[in-house]
Amino acid sequence: MTWALLAAALCGLGLYGTLAAAVPLRRLLGFNLLGAGVFLCFGVVAARAGDPVPRALVITGLVVAFAATTLAVALLRRLAATRD
Protein backbone atom coordinates (compact mmCIF):
# COMPACT_ATOMS: atom_id res chain seq x y z
CA MET A 1 0.00 0.00 0.00
CA THR A 2 2.67 2.53 1.09
CA TRP A 3 4.98 1.49 -1.74
CA ALA A 4 2.22 1.43 -4.34
CA LEU A 5 1.37 5.04 -3.50
CA LEU A 6 5.05 6.04 -3.55
CA ALA A 7 5.57 4.32 -6.92
CA ALA A 8 2.60 6.17 -8.42
CA ALA A 9 3.71 9.52 -6.96
CA LEU A 10 7.28 9.09 -8.27
CA CYS A 11 5.93 8.26 -11.74
CA GLY A 12 3.89 11.47 -11.79
CA LEU A 13 6.68 13.60 -10.31
CA GLY A 14 9.31 12.21 -12.67
CA LEU A 15 7.12 12.76 -15.71
CA TYR A 16 6.46 16.34 -14.61
CA GLY A 17 10.19 16.95 -14.19
CA THR A 18 10.90 15.50 -17.62
CA LEU A 19 8.27 17.63 -19.36
CA ALA A 20 8.29 20.92 -17.45
CA ALA A 21 12.01 21.56 -16.81
CA ALA A 22 13.74 23.96 -19.19
CA VAL A 23 17.27 22.91 -18.18
CA PRO A 24 18.25 19.72 -20.03
CA LEU A 25 20.14 18.18 -17.11
CA ARG A 26 17.10 18.57 -14.86
CA ARG A 27 14.98 16.85 -17.48
CA LEU A 28 17.42 13.97 -17.29
CA LEU A 29 17.07 13.88 -13.49
CA GLY A 30 13.29 13.85 -13.87
CA PHE A 31 13.53 11.03 -16.38
CA ASN A 32 15.62 8.99 -13.94
CA LEU A 33 13.06 9.61 -11.16
CA LEU A 34 10.31 8.45 -13.54
CA GLY A 35 12.38 5.30 -14.06
CA ALA A 36 12.68 4.80 -10.30
CA GLY A 37 8.90 5.03 -10.03
CA VAL A 38 8.36 2.48 -12.80
CA PHE A 39 10.88 0.10 -11.16
CA LEU A 40 9.03 0.46 -7.85
CA CYS A 41 5.80 -0.55 -9.66
CA PHE A 42 7.59 -3.76 -10.64
CA GLY A 43 8.73 -4.14 -7.03
CA VAL A 44 5.21 -3.78 -5.68
CA VAL A 45 3.91 -6.45 -8.08
CA ALA A 46 6.87 -8.74 -7.26
CA ALA A 47 6.47 -8.33 -3.49
CA ARG A 48 2.83 -9.51 -3.57
CA ALA A 49 3.77 -12.96 -4.81
CA GLY A 50 7.51 -13.19 -4.04
CA ASP A 51 8.05 -13.43 -7.79
CA PRO A 52 11.74 -13.30 -8.90
CA VAL A 53 10.99 -12.49 -12.57
CA PRO A 54 10.02 -8.79 -12.19
CA ARG A 55 13.03 -8.31 -9.89
CA ALA A 56 15.40 -9.67 -12.52
CA LEU A 57 13.80 -7.27 -15.02
CA VAL A 58 14.37 -4.32 -12.66
CA ILE A 59 18.08 -5.19 -12.38
CA THR A 60 18.31 -5.24 -16.17
CA GLY A 61 16.39 -1.97 -16.29
CA LEU A 62 18.70 -0.19 -13.84
CA VAL A 63 21.78 -1.08 -15.91
CA VAL A 64 20.14 0.00 -19.16
CA ALA A 65 18.97 3.26 -17.53
CA PHE A 66 22.54 4.00 -16.45
CA ALA A 67 23.88 3.32 -19.95
CA ALA A 68 21.22 5.56 -21.48
CA THR A 69 21.95 8.33 -18.96
CA THR A 70 25.69 8.34 -19.78
CA LEU A 71 24.86 8.65 -23.45
CA ALA A 72 22.42 11.50 -22.75
CA VAL A 73 25.03 13.34 -20.64
CA ALA A 74 27.61 12.93 -23.43
CA LEU A 75 25.13 14.32 -25.97
CA LEU A 76 24.39 17.31 -23.73
CA ARG A 77 28.09 18.05 -23.26
CA ARG A 78 28.68 17.84 -27.00
CA LEU A 79 25.75 20.19 -27.57
CA ALA A 80 27.17 22.65 -25.02
CA ALA A 81 30.59 22.43 -26.70
CA THR A 82 29.18 23.18 -30.17
CA ARG A 83 27.37 26.30 -28.84
CA ASP A 84 30.52 27.82 -27.34
Add this chain to the structure above:
Amino acid sequence: MILDALLALAILALAAWTVWTRDAFAAGIGFVATGLLLALAWVRLGSVDVALTEAAIGAGIGGVLLVNAATHLGTTAEEAPPSPRQNRLIALLCAGFAVAVGTALLTLPDPAPNLVHEAAAALPATGLGNPVTAVLMVWRGLDTLLEAIVVLLAVLGLWALAPEGATRPAPPPREEGPLPLLARVLPPIGVVIALHIVWAGADGPGGKFQGGAILAAMWVLAWMAGLVRAPEVMDRRLAWALVAGPLVFLGVGVAGLVLAGEFLALPAGWAKPVILLIEAPLTLSIAAGLALLLLGPPERAP
Protein backbone atom coordinates in the same frame (compact mmCIF):
# COMPACT_ATOMS: atom_id res chain seq x y z
CA MET B 1 4.49 0.17 9.62
CA ILE B 2 6.21 3.34 10.83
CA LEU B 3 9.61 2.61 9.22
CA ASP B 4 8.04 2.19 5.78
CA ALA B 5 5.89 5.30 6.10
CA LEU B 6 8.87 7.43 7.19
CA LEU B 7 11.01 6.11 4.37
CA ALA B 8 8.32 6.62 1.71
CA LEU B 9 7.59 10.17 2.86
CA ALA B 10 11.30 11.06 2.89
CA ILE B 11 11.80 9.64 -0.64
CA LEU B 12 8.82 11.57 -1.95
CA ALA B 13 9.88 14.86 -0.32
CA LEU B 14 13.46 14.52 -1.52
CA ALA B 15 12.39 13.57 -5.06
CA ALA B 16 10.04 16.57 -5.23
CA TRP B 17 12.84 18.87 -4.03
CA THR B 18 15.21 17.37 -6.62
CA VAL B 19 12.73 18.21 -9.39
CA TRP B 20 12.12 21.78 -8.20
CA THR B 21 15.51 23.01 -6.98
CA ARG B 22 17.37 25.43 -9.28
CA ASP B 23 20.97 24.57 -8.38
CA ALA B 24 22.07 21.69 -10.65
CA PHE B 25 24.78 20.45 -8.24
CA ALA B 26 22.29 20.38 -5.36
CA ALA B 27 19.78 18.51 -7.55
CA GLY B 28 22.47 15.91 -8.32
CA ILE B 29 23.19 15.40 -4.62
CA GLY B 30 19.44 15.21 -4.00
CA PHE B 31 19.20 12.48 -6.64
CA VAL B 32 21.96 10.47 -4.93
CA ALA B 33 20.25 10.82 -1.54
CA THR B 34 16.92 9.74 -3.09
CA GLY B 35 18.64 6.70 -4.61
CA LEU B 36 20.16 5.75 -1.26
CA LEU B 37 16.77 5.85 0.43
CA LEU B 38 15.28 3.92 -2.51
CA ALA B 39 17.82 1.16 -1.84
CA LEU B 40 16.46 0.95 1.73
CA ALA B 41 12.93 0.88 0.27
CA TRP B 42 13.88 -2.13 -1.89
CA VAL B 43 15.14 -3.89 1.25
CA ARG B 44 11.74 -3.28 2.85
CA LEU B 45 10.11 -4.65 -0.33
CA GLY B 46 12.04 -7.87 0.29
CA SER B 47 14.44 -7.59 -2.65
CA VAL B 48 18.05 -7.19 -1.52
CA ASP B 49 19.20 -7.98 -5.11
CA VAL B 50 17.57 -4.85 -6.47
CA ALA B 51 18.68 -2.83 -3.41
CA LEU B 52 22.29 -3.78 -4.23
CA THR B 53 21.86 -2.71 -7.85
CA GLU B 54 20.16 0.55 -6.89
CA ALA B 55 22.93 1.35 -4.37
CA ALA B 56 25.77 0.42 -6.75
CA ILE B 57 24.48 1.58 -10.15
CA GLY B 58 21.47 3.85 -9.53
CA ALA B 59 22.71 6.00 -6.64
CA GLY B 60 26.42 5.08 -6.76
CA ILE B 61 28.02 5.44 -10.19
CA GLY B 62 24.83 6.93 -11.67
CA GLY B 63 24.82 9.65 -9.02
CA VAL B 64 28.52 10.39 -9.56
CA LEU B 65 27.84 10.70 -13.31
CA LEU B 66 24.99 13.18 -12.78
CA VAL B 67 26.81 15.32 -10.19
CA ASN B 68 29.82 15.47 -12.52
CA ALA B 69 27.56 16.44 -15.41
CA ALA B 70 26.00 19.16 -13.24
CA THR B 71 29.35 20.91 -12.71
CA HIS B 72 30.18 20.65 -16.42
CA LEU B 73 26.84 21.77 -17.78
CA GLY B 74 25.45 24.14 -15.16
CA THR B 75 21.91 25.42 -15.44
CA THR B 76 21.79 27.18 -18.79
CA ALA B 77 18.32 26.69 -20.22
CA GLU B 78 18.30 25.39 -23.78
CA GLU B 79 14.82 26.67 -24.43
CA ALA B 80 12.15 28.88 -22.88
CA PRO B 81 10.40 27.25 -19.89
CA PRO B 82 6.72 26.40 -20.42
CA SER B 83 4.28 29.25 -19.82
CA PRO B 84 2.30 29.18 -16.54
CA ARG B 85 -0.73 27.86 -18.41
CA GLN B 86 1.23 25.07 -20.08
CA ASN B 87 2.85 24.32 -16.73
CA ARG B 88 -0.52 23.92 -15.03
CA LEU B 89 -1.70 21.65 -17.84
CA ILE B 90 1.46 19.49 -17.56
CA ALA B 91 1.07 19.26 -13.77
CA LEU B 92 -2.59 18.28 -14.14
CA LEU B 93 -1.86 15.57 -16.71
CA CYS B 94 1.03 14.19 -14.64
CA ALA B 95 -1.16 14.08 -11.53
CA GLY B 96 -3.76 12.20 -13.58
CA PHE B 97 -1.06 9.78 -14.73
CA ALA B 98 0.04 9.20 -11.12
CA VAL B 99 -3.55 8.57 -10.03
CA ALA B 100 -4.00 6.08 -12.87
CA VAL B 101 -0.81 4.19 -11.96
CA GLY B 102 -1.78 4.19 -8.27
CA THR B 103 -5.28 2.89 -9.03
CA ALA B 104 -3.88 0.16 -11.24
CA LEU B 105 -1.41 -0.94 -8.54
CA LEU B 106 -4.01 -0.91 -5.74
CA THR B 107 -6.63 -2.84 -7.72
CA LEU B 108 -4.39 -5.66 -8.95
CA PRO B 109 -6.20 -9.01 -9.21
CA ASP B 110 -5.75 -11.23 -6.16
CA PRO B 111 -3.87 -13.54 -6.33
CA ALA B 112 -1.71 -11.67 -8.83
CA PRO B 113 -0.71 -13.59 -11.95
CA ASN B 114 2.93 -14.53 -11.48
CA LEU B 115 5.69 -16.89 -12.54
CA VAL B 116 6.76 -18.06 -9.07
CA HIS B 117 6.07 -21.74 -9.71
CA GLU B 118 7.74 -21.76 -13.09
CA ALA B 119 10.80 -20.00 -11.66
CA ALA B 120 10.96 -22.29 -8.61
CA ALA B 121 10.58 -25.41 -10.76
CA ALA B 122 13.51 -24.35 -12.94
CA LEU B 123 15.77 -23.66 -9.94
CA PRO B 124 17.03 -27.21 -9.09
CA ALA B 125 18.17 -27.83 -12.68
CA THR B 126 20.43 -24.77 -12.57
CA GLY B 127 22.37 -25.64 -9.41
CA LEU B 128 21.91 -22.03 -8.27
CA GLY B 129 20.46 -21.00 -4.92
CA ASN B 130 19.35 -17.49 -5.86
CA PRO B 131 16.13 -17.45 -7.92
CA VAL B 132 16.88 -13.95 -9.28
CA THR B 133 20.27 -15.07 -10.63
CA ALA B 134 18.64 -18.21 -12.03
CA VAL B 135 16.10 -16.07 -13.87
CA LEU B 136 18.83 -13.77 -15.17
CA MET B 137 21.17 -16.55 -16.29
CA VAL B 138 18.97 -19.43 -17.36
CA TRP B 139 15.50 -18.23 -18.14
CA ARG B 140 16.30 -14.90 -19.60
CA GLY B 141 19.90 -15.62 -20.57
CA LEU B 142 19.31 -13.80 -23.83
CA ASP B 143 18.23 -10.69 -21.86
CA THR B 144 21.41 -10.77 -19.82
CA LEU B 145 23.54 -11.20 -22.94
CA LEU B 146 21.81 -8.28 -24.63
CA GLU B 147 22.14 -6.22 -21.45
CA ALA B 148 25.92 -6.72 -21.48
CA ILE B 149 25.87 -5.75 -25.16
CA VAL B 150 23.84 -2.61 -24.32
CA VAL B 151 26.73 -1.48 -22.09
CA LEU B 152 29.10 -2.14 -25.00
CA LEU B 153 26.85 -0.23 -27.41
CA ALA B 154 26.66 2.71 -25.00
CA VAL B 155 30.49 2.80 -24.95
CA LEU B 156 30.53 2.82 -28.76
CA GLY B 157 27.90 5.57 -28.76
CA LEU B 158 30.04 7.61 -26.39
CA TRP B 159 33.10 7.16 -28.60
CA ALA B 160 31.07 8.12 -31.65
CA LEU B 161 30.45 11.52 -30.00
CA ALA B 162 34.17 12.21 -29.68
CA PRO B 163 35.67 14.98 -31.82
CA GLU B 164 38.00 14.12 -34.70
CA GLY B 165 41.44 12.94 -33.57
CA ALA B 166 40.41 12.22 -29.97
CA THR B 167 42.48 9.52 -28.28
CA ARG B 168 41.49 9.26 -24.62
CA PRO B 169 39.28 10.98 -22.00
CA ALA B 170 40.64 14.27 -20.67
CA PRO B 171 42.81 13.66 -17.60
CA PRO B 172 41.38 14.75 -14.22
CA PRO B 173 42.82 17.78 -12.39
CA ARG B 174 46.18 17.15 -10.71
CA GLU B 175 45.61 15.87 -7.20
CA GLU B 176 47.81 16.02 -4.14
CA GLY B 177 46.89 15.34 -0.54
CA PRO B 178 44.20 12.97 0.69
CA LEU B 179 42.85 11.71 -2.66
CA PRO B 180 45.95 9.75 -3.79
CA LEU B 181 46.07 8.17 -0.31
CA LEU B 182 42.39 7.15 -0.48
CA ALA B 183 42.97 5.83 -4.02
CA ARG B 184 45.72 3.56 -2.67
CA VAL B 185 43.87 2.34 0.44
CA LEU B 186 40.32 1.81 -0.82
CA PRO B 187 40.66 -0.18 -4.10
CA PRO B 188 42.18 -3.35 -2.55
CA ILE B 189 39.24 -3.52 -0.13
CA GLY B 190 36.78 -2.61 -2.86
CA VAL B 191 38.07 -5.30 -5.24
CA VAL B 192 37.69 -8.00 -2.57
CA ILE B 193 34.15 -6.84 -1.80
CA ALA B 194 33.31 -6.70 -5.53
CA LEU B 195 34.52 -10.28 -6.09
CA HIS B 196 32.59 -11.39 -3.02
CA ILE B 197 29.43 -9.80 -4.42
CA VAL B 198 29.91 -11.54 -7.80
CA TRP B 199 30.57 -14.89 -6.14
CA ALA B 200 27.70 -14.53 -3.65
CA GLY B 201 25.33 -13.86 -6.56
CA ALA B 202 25.07 -17.60 -7.26
CA ASP B 203 23.37 -18.36 -3.94
CA GLY B 204 22.24 -15.05 -2.52
CA PRO B 205 21.79 -11.41 -3.47
CA GLY B 206 24.66 -10.16 -5.65
CA GLY B 207 25.89 -10.59 -9.18
CA LYS B 208 28.15 -9.40 -11.96
CA PHE B 209 26.49 -6.05 -12.63
CA GLN B 210 26.69 -4.98 -8.99
CA GLY B 211 30.22 -6.33 -8.54
CA GLY B 212 31.27 -4.89 -11.91
CA ALA B 213 30.01 -1.46 -10.85
CA ILE B 214 32.21 -1.55 -7.72
CA LEU B 215 35.24 -2.65 -9.77
CA ALA B 216 34.58 0.21 -12.19
CA ALA B 217 34.27 2.68 -9.30
CA MET B 218 37.60 1.54 -7.83
CA TRP B 219 39.41 1.97 -11.15
CA VAL B 220 37.86 5.40 -11.70
CA LEU B 221 39.00 6.39 -8.18
CA ALA B 222 42.60 5.48 -9.05
CA TRP B 223 42.20 7.44 -12.32
CA MET B 224 40.84 10.49 -10.47
CA ALA B 225 43.90 10.47 -8.22
CA GLY B 226 46.21 10.32 -11.23
CA LEU B 227 47.54 6.84 -10.34
CA VAL B 228 46.47 5.24 -13.63
CA ARG B 229 46.00 6.69 -17.12
CA ALA B 230 42.85 6.16 -19.12
CA PRO B 231 43.50 3.66 -21.93
CA GLU B 232 43.60 4.87 -25.52
CA VAL B 233 40.48 4.15 -27.53
CA MET B 234 42.48 2.12 -30.05
CA ASP B 235 44.16 -0.03 -27.35
CA ARG B 236 43.82 -3.70 -28.38
CA ARG B 237 43.79 -4.97 -24.77
CA LEU B 238 40.91 -2.63 -23.98
CA ALA B 239 38.95 -3.93 -26.95
CA TRP B 240 39.44 -7.53 -25.77
CA ALA B 241 38.42 -6.66 -22.19
CA LEU B 242 35.24 -5.08 -23.53
CA VAL B 243 34.16 -7.96 -25.77
CA ALA B 244 35.48 -10.96 -23.76
CA GLY B 245 32.26 -11.39 -21.78
CA PRO B 246 29.76 -11.15 -24.63
CA LEU B 247 32.02 -13.36 -26.82
CA VAL B 248 32.25 -16.17 -24.24
CA PHE B 249 28.51 -15.87 -23.61
CA LEU B 250 27.80 -16.15 -27.35
CA GLY B 251 30.25 -19.08 -27.61
CA VAL B 252 28.45 -20.96 -24.85
CA GLY B 253 25.14 -20.09 -26.48
CA VAL B 254 26.22 -21.57 -29.81
CA ALA B 255 27.69 -24.61 -28.02
CA GLY B 256 24.28 -25.08 -26.39
CA LEU B 257 22.72 -25.00 -29.84
CA VAL B 258 25.04 -27.79 -30.99
CA LEU B 259 25.09 -29.92 -27.80
CA ALA B 260 21.65 -29.41 -26.27
CA GLY B 261 19.67 -28.38 -29.34
CA GLU B 262 18.78 -24.85 -28.26
CA PHE B 263 20.58 -21.50 -28.22
CA LEU B 264 21.91 -20.82 -24.68
CA ALA B 265 20.61 -24.21 -23.46
CA LEU B 266 22.85 -25.35 -20.61
CA PRO B 267 23.59 -29.10 -20.37
CA ALA B 268 21.86 -30.64 -17.34
CA GLY B 269 24.06 -30.79 -14.21
CA TRP B 270 26.68 -28.55 -15.85
CA ALA B 271 24.73 -25.36 -15.55
CA LYS B 272 26.56 -24.00 -12.50
CA PRO B 273 30.19 -24.43 -13.72
CA VAL B 274 29.20 -23.11 -17.15
CA ILE B 275 27.52 -20.09 -15.55
CA LEU B 276 30.68 -19.37 -13.55
CA LEU B 277 32.70 -19.68 -16.78
CA ILE B 278 30.42 -17.08 -18.35
CA GLU B 279 30.30 -14.78 -15.34
CA ALA B 280 34.06 -14.26 -14.93
CA PRO B 281 34.76 -12.64 -18.34
CA LEU B 282 31.35 -10.97 -18.26
CA THR B 283 32.24 -9.25 -14.96
CA LEU B 284 35.48 -7.98 -16.54
CA SER B 285 33.67 -6.67 -19.61
CA ILE B 286 30.91 -5.01 -17.58
CA ALA B 287 33.44 -3.38 -15.23
CA ALA B 288 35.48 -2.06 -18.18
CA GLY B 289 32.35 -0.81 -19.94
CA LEU B 290 30.91 0.93 -16.88
CA ALA B 291 34.27 2.58 -16.10
CA LEU B 292 34.54 3.96 -19.66
CA LEU B 293 30.94 5.21 -19.47
CA LEU B 294 31.79 7.02 -16.23
CA LEU B 295 34.89 8.65 -17.77
CA GLY B 296 32.96 10.12 -20.68
CA PRO B 297 33.91 10.46 -24.36
CA PRO B 298 37.59 10.72 -25.37
CA GLU B 299 38.98 14.13 -26.22
CA ARG B 300 41.79 15.46 -28.37
CA ALA B 301 45.20 15.53 -26.72
CA PRO B 302 46.08 19.15 -25.85
Add this chain to the structure above:
Amino acid sequence: MAEALTAAAVLALLTVLAGLVRVVRGPTRADRIMAAQLLGTGGIAVLLLLAAAGGDMALLDLALVLAVLAAFAAAAFVQAARR
Protein backbone atom coordinates in the same frame (compact mmCIF):
# COMPACT_ATOMS: atom_id res chain seq x y z
CA MET C 1 14.70 -8.30 20.95
CA ALA C 2 13.75 -7.98 17.29
CA GLU C 3 11.26 -5.22 18.15
CA ALA C 4 13.92 -3.29 20.06
CA LEU C 5 16.33 -3.57 17.11
CA THR C 6 13.68 -2.43 14.66
CA ALA C 7 12.87 0.51 16.94
CA ALA C 8 16.58 1.35 16.92
CA ALA C 9 16.51 1.19 13.11
CA VAL C 10 13.61 3.68 13.08
CA LEU C 11 15.63 5.95 15.37
CA ALA C 12 18.69 5.71 13.11
CA LEU C 13 16.48 6.53 10.11
CA LEU C 14 15.14 9.57 11.95
CA THR C 15 18.66 10.92 12.54
CA VAL C 16 19.40 10.35 8.83
CA LEU C 17 16.28 12.28 7.88
CA ALA C 18 17.35 15.14 10.16
CA GLY C 19 20.55 15.28 8.10
CA LEU C 20 18.45 15.73 4.96
CA VAL C 21 17.83 19.31 6.04
CA ARG C 22 21.45 20.08 5.11
CA VAL C 23 21.10 18.39 1.73
CA VAL C 24 18.15 20.65 1.02
CA ARG C 25 19.31 23.94 2.60
CA GLY C 26 23.05 23.77 1.93
CA PRO C 27 24.11 26.53 1.71
CA THR C 28 27.55 25.47 0.41
CA ARG C 29 28.36 22.45 -1.74
CA ALA C 30 30.45 21.06 1.13
CA ASP C 31 27.36 21.05 3.38
CA ARG C 32 25.42 19.02 0.86
CA ILE C 33 28.27 16.55 0.31
CA MET C 34 28.72 16.04 4.05
CA ALA C 35 24.97 15.51 4.49
CA ALA C 36 24.97 12.91 1.69
CA GLN C 37 27.86 11.15 3.46
CA LEU C 38 25.89 11.16 6.72
CA LEU C 39 23.01 9.62 4.79
CA GLY C 40 25.31 6.82 3.63
CA THR C 41 26.65 6.16 7.12
CA GLY C 42 23.16 6.28 8.64
CA GLY C 43 21.88 3.98 5.90
CA ILE C 44 24.57 1.46 6.83
CA ALA C 45 23.45 1.67 10.48
CA VAL C 46 19.82 1.05 9.48
CA LEU C 47 20.85 -1.95 7.36
CA LEU C 48 22.97 -3.50 10.14
CA LEU C 49 20.14 -3.10 12.66
CA LEU C 50 17.59 -4.57 10.23
CA ALA C 51 19.98 -7.48 9.52
CA ALA C 52 20.24 -8.21 13.25
CA ALA C 53 16.47 -7.85 13.72
CA GLY C 54 15.42 -10.03 10.79
CA GLY C 55 18.40 -12.41 10.57
CA ASP C 56 18.90 -11.63 6.87
CA MET C 57 22.68 -11.70 6.47
CA ALA C 58 22.54 -10.55 2.84
CA LEU C 59 21.90 -7.06 4.23
CA LEU C 60 25.48 -7.06 5.53
CA ASP C 61 26.75 -7.38 1.93
CA LEU C 62 24.59 -4.41 0.99
CA ALA C 63 26.05 -2.42 3.90
CA LEU C 64 29.58 -3.28 2.65
CA VAL C 65 28.76 -2.09 -0.88
CA LEU C 66 27.28 1.12 0.51
CA ALA C 67 30.42 1.76 2.58
CA VAL C 68 32.81 1.33 -0.38
CA LEU C 69 30.73 3.39 -2.79
CA ALA C 70 30.08 6.17 -0.25
CA ALA C 71 33.84 6.71 0.05
CA PHE C 72 34.18 6.72 -3.76
CA ALA C 73 31.23 9.07 -4.19
CA ALA C 74 32.62 11.49 -1.58
CA ALA C 75 35.92 11.72 -3.48
CA ALA C 76 34.12 12.18 -6.81
CA PHE C 77 31.76 14.85 -5.44
CA VAL C 78 34.65 16.85 -3.96
CA GLN C 79 36.57 16.73 -7.24
CA ALA C 80 33.43 17.81 -9.11
CA ALA C 81 32.59 20.56 -6.61
CA ARG C 82 36.02 22.20 -6.99
CA ARG C 83 35.64 22.58 -10.72
